[in-house]
Amino acid sequence: MPIQLADFPRWLRALFAVFLILFFFNALYAFAFFTAIWHLRIDPGVATLMGAIVGLGIVAWQVRAGFTNLIRSQQHREDIETEARRHQHTLDVGREARRTDEERRVLLAALKAEIIGLMDHAQTAMQHSEDQTKRRQEKAKKEKKEKATE
DSSP states (O other): OOOOOSOOHHHHHHHHHHHHHHHHHHHHHHHHHHHHTTTTTOOOOHHHHHHHHHHHHOOOOOOHHHHHHEEEEHHHHHHHHHHHHHHHHHHHHHHHHHHHHHHHHHHHHHHHHHHHHHHHHHHHHHHHHHHHHHHHHHHHHHHHHHHHHH
16 A cells, blocks of 8 residues: 555644745745746746636635634534433433432332321221121110010
């Protein structure tokens, strides 16, 4: 696999970029020097074309850097939103668990109250039944005594 520019350290790539920029300006200076010596004139159309090429190169470089930063920013935002969604899910699960526990406690309290009410009702019914049984037995004894006394 061939070595690419991205494989070099950042400081070396920056030094290379500075070298290329200085070389470009040096070439422009040399071109201007030689045209002045030889009394050559640059056609305005060619000068405009050269300026447009340089300008478009700079704009293209800035656009590439801008899109790189935009993509990096979107990835960072996506990571933050994913983490936020995970955290919100955790909070929702905890809230749902607390709500379920509260509902269970309420239902348990309601069932306990119902059972206590039924037990009280059963004891009252049992007491009433015992009282009725005692009255019947007493009544039966009285009737026996009355029949025996007759």
